[in-house]
Amino acid sequence: MSPIKLVVIAILLYLGYRLFISNWRGKKDKGADDSATEIKDDGGVEDVLVEDPVCHKLVPKKQAIRLKLVETSEIVYFCSEECCNIFVNQEGEKG
Numbered sequence: 013m014s015p016i017k018l019v020v021i022a023i024l025l026y027l028g029y030r031l032f033i034s035n036w037r038g039k040k041d042k043g044a045d046d047s048a049t050e051i052k053d054d055g056g057v058e059d060v061l062v063e064d065p066v067c068h069k070l071v072p073k074k075q076a077i078r079l080k081l082v083e084t085s086e087i088v089y090f091c092s093e094e095c096c097n098i099f100v101n102q103e104g105e106k107g
C-alpha cells in the first residue's frame with residue numbers, strides 16, 4: 013500500500029468522524045433545551061434524576077455526589093459537595 017493511499021484513508025476517516033460528531037451534537041442540542049426533568053441519551057441510556065435532600069434540586073445520578081449513610085446504609089445524592097457538607101453537619105448535630 014502506498015503512503016498516499018494511507019493519507020487519503022486517514023482524511024476520509026477524519027471527515028467521517030467529524031460528520032458523525034456534528035450530527036450527534038445537533039441531535040443532542042435539539043433535545044436538551046431547558047427541560048431539566050427529562051434527560052435521555054439517544055443511545056438508550058437513561059439517566060435517573062435524584063433529589064438533593066438539602067436544596068431539593070434534581071440532579072442526574074451520574075453527576076451527583078454520593079454519600080452512604082453508615083447507620084442505614086442508604087445512599088443519599090447531592091448536587092454539590094457543599095450540600096453534602098451541609099447534610100453531614102446537620103446529621104452530626106442531631107446525634
Ligand SMILES: [Zn+2]
Pocket residue numbers: 064066067068069090091092095
Ligand atoms: Zn444541593
